[in-house]
Amino acid sequence: MDKLIKSISYIFHPLLMPIAGVAFYFAKSPRFIPFDIISAKLISLFILTVILPILLYLLLKITGRVNSIRLETARQRVLPLMLNCIILLLVIKRITTPNQSIEIYFFFVGILISNMACLCLAMFGFKASIHMIGVTGLAMYFVALSIHYSININGTLALMALIIGAVATSRLHYKAHNAIELVIGAFIGFIPQLILVPYWL
Structure with missing residues (x-):
């Protein structure tokens, strides 16, 4: 049971939530999108939102800027969150432009806003749960897509509710966060x- 609870934090890691949202969009969108475009988008997004942050984390660890992947203090989160905001800006400018897919564009704008809010809180010493940011943002995006495409x-959505509960339980179990931070x-x-929904729905 202990291993199962621990694995939840890795399976539903925040780095995987953006690519999960994009994959869900392509799976549910009624528009015809050539497979070559879908694969190119997913590969480029995977490189930028998963591989690049991992490489940057390793660089930060080698240089002593962070101690572990858990980023246990708010201070250690500041630089990684800054770098992630830069990556998200690059994604928004180069990969998910509004004229190509307005749904994905505003999904990433929302992710950027969440990252910036988390960064601001970290600068003031508050350690909000990035895992919860990822899963709840993804759940809201799923709700918006279901309304958008009827x-x-x-x-x-029921599965996402279970996942949110499982992630929260996992973070509490390992004392990574308290209830307020979650x-x-x-x-x-x-x-x-939720705020961005009227701009594309």
């Missing part, structure tokens, strides 16, 4: 996606 994804993280992930 599709029934009740099963997916709740604040959930709001930081959920609210930006």
Whole structure:
């Protein structure tokens, strides 16, 4: 059971949430999108939002800027979050332009806003849960897509509710966060996606 709870934090790692949202969009979008474009987008996004942050983390660890992947203090989170904001700006400018896919564009704008909010809190010494930011932002995006395309994804939403609960349980179990940090993280992930919905729905 201990290993299962621990694995939840890795399976639903925040770095994987953006690519999960894009993959879900391509799976549910009624538009015809050539497979070559889909694969090119997913590969480029995977490199920028997963591989690049991992490489930057290794660089920060080698140089002594961070101690572990958990980023246990708010101070250690500042530089990684700054770098992630730069990566997200690059994605928004080069990969997910609004004329190509407005749904994905505003999804990443929401992720950027969440990252900036988390960065601001870290600068003031508050450690919001990045895991909760990721899963709640993704869940809100799923809700918006279901309304946008008038599709029934009740099963997916029920699964996301279970995932959110599992992630929160995992973070509490390992004392990575307290309840307040989890709740604040959930709001930081959920609210930006909700606010941006009228711009593309």
